[in-house]
Amino acid sequence: MSDSVITSAGRLTLSSPDAFLASIPHMIGFPPEDSIVIVGLAPDHTGAGSTVRVTQRFDRPPAGIAGDEARQLAAQAAEPMIRSGSIEVIIAVFADQYPEPDRELPDAALVDALITALDDGGVGIRDALYTDGTSRWSYGCDNPSCCPPTGRVISEKVRTLVAAEFALAGSAMVDSREVLAAEVAPADAAARAQVADCVRAAEQARDDALAAPGTSHTTDRPTRAREDWREQSITQIAALTSGEPASPQEFARVAVGLGDIRVRDTVLWDLMQPSADPPAAIAGLTNVVRHAPDGHVAPAATVLAICHWTSGDGARANAALQRADDDNPDYSLAALVRTSLSAGLPPQSWRDALADLTRDTCRHGEPPRTPQPAAGPVVASPHRRASIAASQPGLAL
Numbered sequence: 001m002s003d004s005v006i007t008s009a010g011r012l013t014l015s016s017p018d019a020f021l022a023s024i025p026h027m028i029g030f031p032p033e034d035s036i037v038i039v040g041l042a043p044d045h046t047g048a049g050s051t052v053r054v055t056q057r058f059d060r061p062p063a064g065i066a067g068d069e070a071r072q073l074a075a076q077a078a079e080p081m082i083r084s085g086s087i088e089v090i091i092a093v094f095a096d097q098y099p100e101p102d103r104e105l106p107d108a109a110l111v112d113a114l115i116t117a118l119d120d121g122g123v124g125i126r127d128a129l130y131t132d133g134t135s136r137w138s139y140g141c142d143n144p145s146c147c148p149p150t151g152r153v154i155s156e157k158v159r160t161l162v163a164a165e166f167a168l169a170g171s172a173m174v175d176s177r178e179v180l181a182a183e184v185a186p187a188d189a190a191a192r193a194q195v196a197d198c199v200r201a202a203e204q205a206r207d208d209a210l211a212a213p214g215t216s217h218t219t220d221r222p223t224r225a226r227e228d229w230r231e232q233s234i235t236q237i238a239a240l241t242s243g244e245p246a247s248p249q250e251f252a253r254v255a256v257g258l259g260d261i262r263v264r265d266t267v268l269w270d271l272m273q274p275s276a277d278p279p280a281a282i283a284g285l286t287n288v289v290r291h292a293p294d295g296h297v298a299p300a301a302t303v304l305a306i307c308h309w310t311s312g313d314g315a316r317a318n319a320a321l322q323r324a325d326d327d328n329p330d331y332s333l334a335a336l337v338r339t340s341l342s343a344g345l346p347p348q349s350w351r352d353a354l355a356d357l358t359r360d361t362c363r364h365g366e367p368p369r370t371p372q373p374a375a376g377p378v379v380a381s382p383h384r385r386a387s388i389a390a391s392q393p394g395l396a397l
Helices: 017-028 067-083 108-120 156-168 177-183 189-210 224-241 248-258 261-271 278-291 298-310 314-327 332-342 348-355 359-364
Strands: 035-043 050-059 088-094 124-131 135-138 387-389
Touching (some): 017 050, 017 124, 017 135, 017 156, 050 067, 067 108, 088 108, 108 124, 177 314, 189 224, 189 248, 189 278, 224 248, 224 261, 261 359, 278 298, 298 314, 298 332, 298 348, 314 332
Parallel strands (some): 088 124
Antiparallel strands (some): 035 088, 124 135
């Protein structure tokens, strides 16, 4: 893999190991610590270069992992790369350990297992790198002229350039994973209690609509009262996701409204349209997730996760999914979205799944079909991945 350049189209082209390693914190949303990152690549639209298809991060396993344990973890980590259609990958190991010049690099056995698992799946290896945060080494090169045993210092000029370009593109990196979790953490108890009081009133309005005379439980034909309640809920959620200020009463109505599948799926369809305002939707839904009382978080958190995912922010999508799981481990849409992220499906797959559905179908008929990964062997992982992050759109290598 000469220095980073910015194309006229505003795409960040990374043509050196320094630029690649400097870009990783921006791609996953936070600086990786004791992490292994795998970036899947596919041909770009010109066919002359490569573009990022998917980025995966997981914790480094305990020191000394080898044999069957290393092969099992490697097979699990290789699956998203294979399923995403990546034709080659770059592996990067992040740690704070300075390698001893006369010994193999840390995690060499696991990196070897990863290379084997990826090769078995038809995915090539462009490079495999190790960094202690200051310098870099290559697992595949022992030529001292380009890869000296003492490593090569990562250029601060390149770090600064990469950071500036990601900032210009609107990519916000935080200090750690904990900061991402804090973005969707529950608000203070008094604020949530105020919304909880409003939720009871919103639930009563919903229940009154669902119990209105004329509902047929055998045909599930909604009454006018139910339909009016759903339309009102969709309108209220649209106002919140377009950036309008919201009160505790409105947070409550949105949380309760998204608990209705017809409302939720219509909102998801609307949020995928060109007229939607993703940053405003994310800001509004984040407030709902933080203020909703227990038992009413999962629907809003899942919709928020989808907004993050389709905006190219897999790290925040996973943080929102964790909030959904904490609130309701059995919420099926959250589980399906997590499966899609874990399988390395690109954000476009969600939009593709909605492409054949009309708004009326979402409003009155079947829910949106979450994209499913292709059938393949399920390999248990001894280490749960903390984040599988979708790549930033337009990042090329």
